[in-house]
Amino acid sequence: MFARFLFAGLALLALLALLLKSLILLWSPASFAALSSAQQLEAIVWGFRFDLAAASLVWAPFALLCWLSVRLLRQRRLSWLWWWAPALLLTAMQLGDLMYFDNSGRHVGYEIRELTREFAGLFDTALKQYSLPMLGLLAVGLATALLCRRGAVLQGRLGPLRIELPLLLALLVAAVGIRGSLTELPMKPDRAYDIGNPQQALLSLNPAYAMLSGLLASSKGQASNPLYRQLPAPSNKALALLEPQRLRAAEPYQAPTRQVNVVLMLLESWPAEVMHSYNPAAPTKPAVTPNFDALHAKGLRTDGLLAGGRRTVEGFFGALCSYQNPLEAGVPNTALQSLPYHCLPELLSQAGWSTAVFQGMHKGETGSFAQQLGTQHSYGKLEMPPAQVEKNSWGYQDPDLYRFVVAQAKRETAPFFYMINNTTTHDDQLPPGEPWVFGKEDAKARQLSVLHYADKALGDFIRAFEQANIGPTLFVITADHTAGERSGHLGRYWIPFLLYATDGSVPARHVPGIGAQQDIAPTIMEYLGGRAPWFAGHSLLSQPPQGAGYATSGSLGWVSGKTVIEYPLQHPDQLTCYDWQQDLAMTTPQPCPAQASALRDLSWASTWYQQSLLFQGQTREFGRVDPASLLRNDSATQTAGGSATTQPAG
Structure with missing residues (x-):
């Protein structure tokens, strides 16, 4: 009975996390209008790993508390309120993310710690601007609390095989869900971009997991996994476009x-x-x-x-x-x-x-x-x-x-x-x-x-x-x-x-x-x-705008004159162009002009160069460091299995 309670609770929370994540399609359909129904479904299902990770993070502490109540307080009645509390937490985090997405077009991540500092202002704003969803959350919470008061009763002798062993197995499943793989602890939200399409990545990532991961990273003073690492190394031809910046930096x-x-x-x-x-x-x-x-x-x-x-x-x-x-x-x-x-x-x-x-x-x-x-x-x-x-x-x-x-x-x-x-x-x-x-x-x-x-x-x-x-x-x-x-x-x-x-x-x-x-x-x-x-x-x-x-959403864009170019970080060759003066909403791609590839190369090289120096603590050396040497060092680091450092180099 205890084992069934633990694993059913985790499974229900993971399913709830998936369903809550899907609400963004109803909340902001325009953000995913470019995806077909099949692509939307693929992203939701593919991102179940993040739903399981979110469910595992919130379920594990309550599972431990439930076990303590059984062992220390001799409680034999397993109320579904043990499941209701983390479920309400997931729902509240999802609703908060929807409000944030409404204003920023992205999920809450590293900002979560600062947002908690401004909780009073955020809560007041949520009540005024999103009163209906907030009232809905309150109503659902109260209604489900009444339903979850019931539960099962543990019968017979409560030995380690019936209590501790299921707990250890449940925690093991939760740990695997949080890790996502054998190389990460925990799984990084940036892995959502592995799906290959930035819009699908935005849909596949579970917002609650992004928040919890952001809290964990900020509490340790960690930088997020550098997103620019998904950008392939630029060619020497592209790096040569940075030469005017290098000449200016020599002054x-x-x-x-x-x-x-x-x-x-x-x-x-x-x-x-x-x-x-x-x-x-x-x-x-x-x-x-x-x-x-x-x-x-x-x-x-x-x-x-x-x-x-x-x-x-x-x-x-x-x-x-x-x-x-x-x-x-x-x-x-x-x-x-x-x-x-x-x-x-x-x-x-x-x-x-x-x-x-x-x-x-x-x-x-x-x-x-x-x-x-x-x-x-x-x-x-x-x-x-x-x-x-x-x-x-x-x-x-x-x-x-x-x-x-x-x-x-x-x-x-x-x-x-x-x-x-x-x-x-x-x-x-x-x-x-x-x-x-x-x-x-x-x-x-x-x-x-x-x-x-x-x-x-x-x-x-x-x-x-x-x-x-x-x-x-x-x-x-x-x-x-x-x-x-x-x-x-x-x-x-x-x-x-x-x-x-x-x-x-x-x-x-x-x-x-x-x-x-x-x-x-x-x-x-x-x-x-x-x-x-x-x-x-x-x-x-002294100069007109240089672009x-x-x-x-995992893509880079660049505007020059009336032209906007966009390309996914992982696939810079997939270039899409727009005329923003005629189509500000960027709904109708246009044939790319002759200079589009050069603009892409400049944006590609500049982003890679600036991000490399940023994560190495060398922003003051912008323009002075030869990008080709950075490229060689980066290649050597990647070959050795290293990752981008977030400490000053030297």
């Missing part, structure tokens, strides 16, 4: 000398595709961001940038360090966090600038990470005066945050570099009395109304700052990332970009092309008279 470092204030606005989740200044075809009337659109005509602007990730810390790393994040991941909460980086806040702090980061919510991981990158001060909602505007679920609304920034700027006696991550668009609620310009009937309408309110606060902030006579200031206005379902892969990473100087030192002009978030730091450095040759991006003051890339 000496030059400290900034122009004593001017800089305000870098990493606007929370602002998507370029809904802004008329970037996407005239945006269907919204009136304009969602009229204040930004008006300011847009007064400064230097491109056709936008591509964000370096889908989370704030990823945006901060790309913008401040001018470098790629780990593919589809971030630096914090991994061993990469302890490696040396020489980023813009550190360089400006050393040159005499007062540096600070401002957030309307808790300082949290982003504030700490910015300080690790050389920022002197970090301010969050606990450091701010009482709010004048009713807060949202996360903290201060933008008008109060901006008032605090202006007050701090007035106190500065040295040039300052401020980074601002606003809070209003982190939620979908407005203060009492504010109009819902685009309605509030559904999530999209609420988000547009909140963005419109945040844009008004932005315009008021710029005007208040200029009226305060704080001194010549360069405003770099962009976003940290986007959120929610956007139009295609490009839309998920497409963010605004504007340089505006209060003293008119940046002429108003439009530079065609989409750049990269990594271009921000070198642009600021050039404006201030400095140069950091190890920055991977390019200054947009930009993104990583999503």
Whole structure:
């Protein structure tokens, strides 16, 4: 009876994990529209190994507790509540992942530890934005708890053969499920990409297992298995395309000398595709961001940038360090966090600038990470005066945050570099009395109304700052990332970009092309008279955008002009091309232009090179290290059976 209870419990949990994982097809069908029904079924079944691993991780502790109740408390009644608790845990994790997927287009992974720190804000947001699923979870939990009160009764003598032996066998099965193979402990979520199709990989991976694996890795300070390892080594011809970057990196470092204030606005989740200044075809009337659109005509602007990730810390790393994040991941909460980086806040702090980061919510991981990158001060909602505007679920609304920034700027006696991550668009609620310009009937309408309110606060902030006579200031206005379902892969990473100087030192002009978030730091450095040759991006003051890339669902994309190319990491020869100006949703592939292969090779070589240096702790050597030597060392390491190190080399 005890053996049947243990193995039936594990089997039921594994089946539940598989069924819960399949809900994503109903939740976000557009994300998997490119897969046939057969491919979807194949991915779900192929990924059962992750469902078993998730079930094993949550079942093993409860199986042990059940055994203790039998042995220590002499309990003979086996209630199915022992199964109900881990089942409810799996369901809650799946629901949380669906909410996260709705905003990021990927599963929760390494971010899980930081998300647990912000549990109160997340829970409040979930209740408001996903009230129906949350109420459904509560109702199902209560109903099934009543059903699971019943159970079986252990009869006869409870010897080791009837109790301990089944427990050991069940734990052995669970251990095999978690390992997934004889070479991994535990099985890494990245193995989902072994299926060969990135969209199928996204569907096959069990979100609960990705969360639990992320918690385990972050608790040990481990970096995830480098995803770029799935990218075949580039050819020497492809590596030769990096030569212009190597020539630039050979130039000496030059400290900034122009004593001017800089305000870098990493606007929370602002998507370029809904802004008329970037996407005239945006269907919204009136304009969602009229204040930004008006300011847009007064400064230097491109056709936008591509964000370096889908989370704030990823945006901060790309913008401040001018470098790629780990593919589809971030630096914090991994061993990469302890490696040396020489980023813009550190360089400006050393040159005499007062540096600070401002957030309307808790300082949290982003504030700490910015300080690790050389920022002197970090301010969050606990450091701010009482709010004048009713807060949202996360903290201060933008008008109060901006008032605090202006007050701090007035106190500065040295040039300052401020980074601002606003809070209003982190939620979908407005203060009492504010109009819902685009309605509030559904999530999209609420988000547009909140963005419109945040844009008004932005315009008021710029005007208040200029009226305060704080001194010549360069405003770099962009976003940290986007959120929610956007139009295609490009839309998920497409963010605004504007340089505006209060003293008119940046002429108003439009530079065609989409750049990269990594271009921000070198642009600021050039404006201030400095140069950091190890920055991977390019200054947009002296050069037009050189193109930009993104990583999503096991594929790499690259945009240059109006062309977007995409290819799977494991199969760079499978090239797909789009015209984003005509097809932003990227639903209709176009014949690839003549330069597509060269763009693919550049993106391939650049990604492999940057990722190799990142995981070896040598980002400051970008451009100085011969990629051919890295290729030889990497080949030798792979031949010897090694893996990418996450410790500084030498």
